[in-house]
Amino acid sequence: SAVISQKPSRDICQRGTSLTIQCQVDSQVTMMFWYRQQPGQSLTLIATANQGSEATYESGFVIDKFPISRPNLTFSTLTVSNMSPEDSSIYLCSVDSGERTYNEQFFGPGTRLTVL
């Protein structure tokens, strides 16, 4: 199984600022996924990040708001830009458990963001 760490674990930010969330995996993985979990809600996929290519964003999410970097096979960052209170959520990093596309996913502990 993969062990995923995220930094920061939580933060309180002011409106209009940006926050970069880091995700580190203890093994090399092809794809990394970024999810948002709004309070009391399910998970919504923001984007899929492949090493060496631009991230693929889901409907309703754009690169200007959520730029993603994927410099190598064990690390990714998600930036939440020009934040508003509506961005207050838990942001989760995730990876596949193997190369098969029907596999389960492993999740990081999440970053709890509050925007004032």
Added chain:
Amino acid sequence: GDSVTQMEGPVTLSEEAFLTINCTYTATGYPSLFWYVQYPGEGLQLLLKATKADDKGSNKGFEATYRKETTSFHLEKGSVQVSDSAVYFCALRGRTGGFKTIFGAGTRLFVKA
């Protein structure tokens, strides 16, 4: 498109009670089905899975059977503990969903001592 519907919560039970959380899905073909659990203040972790019809996934006393005929994957446990208090997510992953994991809304379980 693919979707997952699970029973709304919260569900409140006394310790040692029987638990059922209903989950039904819509998908073409044979997706893999999962139950994930999220304990307070943590990320999601896999509880159990089933990859084909009639498979039974089990872990930590929890069970769920992949029922193709009823498109269901209900989660059951015979005797819950206070430590089972968490949010439970039913999920699927299959070809028609572009192999993206589709999550249900989640069901919060409270177990009282």
